[in-house]
Amino acid sequence: MEFGPHLMLASLEGAVIASVLVLTSMGLSIVFGVMRVVNVAHGEFYMLGAVLAWYVTSLLGGHPAVGFVAALVAAPLLVGAIAASADRVILKHLKYDPDRTIVATIGLLYIIQQTTLMTFGPDARPVAPPFNHRLALPWFEFGDSGFAMYWPWGLSTTSYKLFVIAAAAVVLIALWLLITRTKIGLIMRATQQDSETAQAFGIPVGRVYSMVFGLGAALAALGAVLVVPIQQAHYLMGADPLLLSFIVVIIGGLGSLPGTVVAALLIGMSDGIISVFFSPTLAKIIATFLVAMVLVWRPQGLFGRSVP
Amino acid sequence: MSNGTSKKTGLNRRTALKGMGAGALLATGALPGSLGFAQAQSSAPIKIGFQKHATGIGAAYGRWYDATTQAAVKRINDMGGINGRPVEIVIEDDGTDPKRGAEVIEKFANQHEVDVAFGTLFSHVVIGSAPRAGELKLPYFVVSEGHHVASGMLNRYTLQPGITDVKSQVQSMAPFVANNLGKKVTMIFPDFAFGHDHRDFFSAAIEAQGGEVVAKIAVPPAETSFTRYFPQIPRDTDVVYHVMVGPAVLTFVKELGEFFGPSRPEIFGFIDSLEAVDINSPGLEFLEGTYFWEGHPRHAQKDNSEYDTAYRAAVGVDDRGASVSDPKDVSTYAHMFGCWETLNVIKAGMETADYQGPADRAKLIEAVEAMTDMPHSLDHPQGAKLFNGKTHQVFGSQHISKVTDGTLTVEHTASIEDGMYEDEVDYTAQSF
Amino acid sequence: MTLNAKSATLHLSVLAALVALFFVLPPYHSGNLARIMVLAIYAMGYNILFGYTGLLSLGHAMFFAAGMYGFGLSVNLGGLPLPLAFLTGMACAAALAAVTGFLALRTSGVAFMIVTLMFAQTAYLVVLYFGTYTRGDEGFVIQSADRMIMGVDLTSEGARYVAALLLFSACFLTLARIIRSRFGRTLVAIRENEERARMLGYDTGAHKLKAMILSGLIAGVAGAAYAMLFGYVGATFATVQYSIFPLLWVLLGGAGTTIGPLLGVFFMFYLIDFSSSLTTAYMLVAGVVLVLLTMFAPQGLMGEMRKRVFAWLP
Numbered sequence A: 001m002e003f004g005p006h007l008m009l010a011s012l013e014g015a016v017i018a019s020v021l022v023l024t025s026m027g028l029s030i031v032f033g034v035m036r037v038v039n040v041a042h043g044e045f046y047m048l049g050a051v052l053a054w055y056v057t058s059l060l061g062g063h064p065a066v067g068f069v070a071a072l073v074a075a076p077l078l079v080g081a082i083a084a085s086a087d088r089v090i091l092k093h094l095k096y097d098p099d100r101t102i103v104a105t106i107g108l109l110y111i112i113q114q115t116t117l118m119t120f121g122p123d124a125r126p127v128a129p130p131f132n133h134r135l136a137l138p139w140f141e142f143g144d145s146g147f148a149m150y151w152p153w154g155l156s157t158t159s160y161k162l163f164v165i166a167a168a169a170v171v172l173i174a175l176w177l178l179i180t181r182t183k184i185g186l187i188m189r190a191t192q193q194d195s196e197t198a199q200a201f202g203i204p205v206g207r208v209y210s211m212v213f214g215l216g217a218a219l220a221a222l223g224a225v226l227v228v229p230i231q232q233a234h235y236l237m238g239a240d241p242l243l244l245s246f247i248v249v250i251i252g253g254l255g256s257l258p259g260t261v262v263a264a265l266l267i268g269m270s271d272g273i274i275s276v277f278f279s280p281t282l283a284k285i286i287a288t289f290l291v292a293m294v295l296v297w298r299p300q301g302l303f304g305r306s307v308p
Numbered sequence B: 001m002s003n004g005t006s007k008k009t010g011l012n013r014r015t016a017l018k019g020m021g022a023g024a025l026l027a028t029g030a031l032p033g034s035l036g037f038a039q040a041q042s043s044a045p046i047k048i049g050f051q052k053h054a055t056g057i058g059a060a061y062g063r064w065y066d067a068t069t070q071a072a073v074k075r076i077n078d079m080g081g082i083n084g085r086p087v088e089i090v091i092e093d094d095g096t097d098p099k100r101g102a103e104v105i106e107k108f109a110n111q112h113e114v115d116v117a118f119g120t121l122f123s124h125v126v127i128g129s130a131p132r133a134g135e136l137k138l139p140y141f142v143v144s145e146g147h148h149v150a151s152g153m154l155n156r157y158t159l160q161p162g163i164t165d166v167k168s169q170v171q172s173m174a175p176f177v178a179n180n181l182g183k184k185v186t187m188i189f190p191d192f193a194f195g196h197d198h199r200d201f202f203s204a205a206i207e208a209q210g211g212e213v214v215a216k217i218a219v220p221p222a223e224t225s226f227t228r229y230f231p232q233i234p235r236d237t238d239v240v241y242h243v244m245v246g247p248a249v250l251t252f253v254k255e256l257g258e259f260f261g262p263s264r265p266e267i268f269g270f271i272d273s274l275e276a277v278d279i280n281s282p283g284l285e286f287l288e289g290t291y292f293w294e295g296h297p298r299h300a301q302k303d304n305s306e307y308d309t310a311y312r313a314a315v316g317v318d319d320r321g322a323s324v325s326d327p328k329d330v331s332t333y334a335h336m337f338g339c340w341e342t343l344n345v346i347k348a349g350m351e352t353a354d355y356q357g358p359a360d361r362a363k364l365i366e367a368v369e370a371m372t373d374m375p376h377s378l379d380h381p382q383g384a385k386l387f388n389g390k391t392h393q394v395f396g397s398q399h400i401s402k403v404t405d406g407t408l409t410v411e412h413t414a415s416i417e418d419g420m421y422e423d424e425v426d427y428t429a430q431s432f
Numbered sequence C: 001m002t003l004n005a006k007s008a009t010l011h012l013s014v015l016a017a018l019v020a021l022f023f024v025l026p027p028y029h030s031g032n033l034a035r036i037m038v039l040a041i042y043a044m045g046y047n048i049l050f051g052y053t054g055l056l057s058l059g060h061a062m063f064f065a066a067g068m069y070g071f072g073l074s075v076n077l078g079g080l081p082l083p084l085a086f087l088t089g090m091a092c093a094a095a096l097a098a099v100t101g102f103l104a105l106r107t108s109g110v111a112f113m114i115v116t117l118m119f120a121q122t123a124y125l126v127v128l129y130f131g132t133y134t135r136g137d138e139g140f141v142i143q144s145a146d147r148m149i150m151g152v153d154l155t156s157e158g159a160r161y162v163a164a165l166l167l168f169s170a171c172f173l174t175l176a177r178i179i180r181s182r183f184g185r186t187l188v189a190i191r192e193n194e195e196r197a198r199m200l201g202y203d204t205g206a207h208k209l210k211a212m213i214l215s216g217l218i219a220g221v222a223g224a225a226y227a228m229l230f231g232y233v234g235a236t237f238a239t240v241q242y243s244i245f246p247l248l249w250v251l252l253g254g255a256g257t258t259i260g261p262l263l264g265v266f267f268m269f270y271l272i273d274f275s276s277s278l279t280t281a282y283m284l285v286a287g288v289v290l291v292l293l294t295m296f297a298p299q300g301l302m303g304e305m306r307k308r309v310f311a312w313l314p
Helices: A003-035 A042-060 A064-091 A098-119 A159-181 A183-193 A195-200 A205-227 A239-252 A257-277 A280-297 B018-030 B059-078 B098-112 B123-135 B166-181 B193-208 B227-232 B249-260 B306-315 B333-352 B358-369 C003-024 C027-052 C061-076 C082-104 C109-129 C157-180 C182-192 C194-199 C204-230 C240-253 C260-278 C282-296 C300-308
Strands: A134-136 A139-143 A146-150 A156-158 B046-052 B087-093 B116-118 B184-190 B212-219 B239-242 B266-270 B291-294 B326-330 B385-388 B393-396 B398-404 B407-414
Touching: A003 A042, A003 A139, A003 A156, A003 A159, A003 A183, A003 A205, A003 A239, A003 A257, A003 B227, A042 A064, A042 A098, A042 A205, A042 A239, A064 A098, A064 A205, A098 C240, A098 C282, A156 A159, A156 B249, A159 A183, A159 A205, A159 A257, A183 A195, A183 A205, A195 A205, A205 A239, A239 A257, A239 A280, A239 C109, A257 A280, A257 B227, A280 B212, A280 C082, A280 C109, B046 B059, B046 B098, B046 B333, B059 B087, B059 B306, B059 B333, B087 B098, B098 B116, B098 B123, B098 C027, B116 B333, B123 B193, B166 B193, B166 B239, B166 B266, B166 B291, B166 B398, B166 B407, B184 B193, B193 B212, B212 B227, B227 B249, B239 B249, B291 B333, B291 B407, B306 B333, B333 B358, C003 C027, C003 C157, C027 C157, C027 C182, C027 C204, C027 C240, C027 C260, C061 C082, C061 C109, C061 C204, C061 C240, C082 C109, C082 C204, C109 C240, C157 C182, C157 C204, C182 C194, C182 C204, C194 C204, C240 C260, C240 C282, C240 C300, C260 C282, C260 C300
Parallel strands: B046 B087, B046 B116, B184 B212, B184 B239, B239 B266, B266 B291
Antiparallel strands: A134 A156, A139 A146, B291 B398, B385 B393, B398 B407
């Protein structure tokens, strides 16, 4: 494939990856920002979202769209509830101590993974997309006969992939409205800035924490429901999103939600675009190293204010 | 960090097989008196340690390797066991991890005190475990299809008598690909050792047939989306050769189809890209008319051998290679026969060596090394095999199937000779 | 008894117990113990940086792997004799730690976690990229014939145990000494309050870099020892999972204690081994135990001991 179309294809693919990454990262970013804990089990909430989507769609049957819409609602709610109760039972008891939370969430990760393996099994299971059409894409060329449009071999995407990008954007806007325009958002921001003062002003910090933890997990699950018709539900699928969203949150700047969005786009897109220029594994090496170097030269992240 | 356990092993860890039951005990008593006076000792079960990928990336394979193993042991016990003794399988989970794999081998040798160990599929677990098996002098029968055994990397205690290796498989595919599909091949493979073996062995083999590999696309491990790599496929490619492993295989094949749309080149893949996946999954329609290597044809053929039919019944797999209790639960059919056949080789080896206990382990290995022809039978339902005692590797026929109306139909069977290559090691020269 | 004498008695009795256990334990468990000691070296190396200096790295697998590959490749490709290969492995780990430290120590806190994590990912991919030499994920075997040191066959159970014990003791005693030294106390000062340590005139940057190199070096010793004693080198040991293990072991055993790492590895190993003999769902058991432990023993096993019984524990 020629360079131009290849770049366009890689960018499109990168955009799909980035869209899902934005959602999982926002989930981690909110938890990290408000509660200051590293949730190692975040990827498992993502995985649970995908697995529940499979259960919901295969239970309902009928047209794939029915199951998909149901999953889009049910999976994040269920996962959010599981996470909120984990917060109540475990994290609250640890007083959100950073080190102990790491071990406890590793424990949680084992529990969730093993339970999924025992019930859902080790196979990767597909979920049918609500709609899916291959869309061949045109490319423009300035040749002998002037400006011409043609259809390069292989340059295509699917309607569902475009839907994922749009859906992620909608969720992002809704989230932004929630945080900036509602009372819940105000309470969250107050708790983030100073939980003790917030408590003094009568904000039930414990309940806010549970809600935030649930919301973070629900966002991860939502990202997974969107991605599962492209990929498949598998009990080990949580590891990659965990690492990537963790990286995104830090690169974006701790506690900066716009930073998280920009970093997710940057990392999602760069992975695709660098692969145009180098052999795949070399591209990964370069992308990983560059991201690390960004932090070396800007330890507070792209949008962070001071060293955390 | 990745761990869990399959539900199918929900029973007891030390699955003392009930299959032996009263019948087998009777059979034991009815055997010729060659067992002598050591009645108490001789009726103790022969313990076979099964290193199982119950958790980790290999769990989908582990579940089916387990099912096949249980079926094979039940059959052996129904026929009177080995040397009149019942067979007991001891399962330990290796987590598909080479460190845990080596620990499990130690546990087999020193705690469970098994007679032999067997079962592993993933190459890194085999290679991580084999040194310990050699040091503990525990015969280690792997079912891995890796070239590690025949390459001479391992040791005298490690054997692969039940499944052919990747070098042999790949090499025997080249004539068919070059003569029927095209000369210009683009290879897509995972960027780790298993993929590199495909790349190197196939490149050499296709050149010998007058073809060439025009592009080699190595996909990094743990990748979950693939479309961005496909533009590297040159336009003049006649054949795309793909082999992919891991949980993302279905995504890979789907995206390959979406990339090409209506105008695809010929596609030839290793069924590894679709093991445990239903070929009629949504999004795989484009596979119609493409070709697959299959070690053991997943779908029962028109002229199916009686052995394959009986084997399917014993393992609990239907004519589509799926579980009889759940047609959506597709097995790893192209590989798991290796467990069945390996156990039968162990049985035959123990009987030849008149195996009595761990002291006879060297005799057992010599007995297996002396094996050559293994005829097509219920012991070897995949087909006839030829064992090379020097390289500890078995050779067999390979199948190429074409997807026709959603069914994998065998188009070509490569002979045992097509997969032969020169010896790279002589394990029999090593001391015990 | 003085503090120093108490501490010396404690450390020596741990080593004496390890010697005695070899004669008491059945072969399966003494084999496990040899492996536990090697992994405990890794955890001790990690503890220098995390437990004493307060820097949480998520990339120590790259140092473990550097020791492992430095050793393994120089035996298999370079044909070096064992002691020299071992030193090569250590040098590789220390050099990598120096470079990583030089860059990553510009950051702190969570940014340090991520930078080390990404460097380790890079290192893992480099191992795969040079598959021609490393055999990628599959790894390679170090043949038994090459695992002889001064006529001693390291593949025998006894020699392996002795070698593991010697390496463990060397690291254990050296580290116990370093912790008590001026250098070690400065590290603790940095952990408690870096600003204040700097005000007191300590070059905290140089101290952190030294701690990083020491930590990486010890992790490299563990990697080279694993390859030497168990005969296998593979990319699995460079994955994130193996960066998280030492963190888990140290937190379980008690961060910032000399015995904690050994205890953490021991506990985790037998937790998996024992629960897997009871049930196939052993990771579920392990997960529940981890959660309960953090809830009811927040300082780790040795940390709780220090809090409740031995306040003087090093």
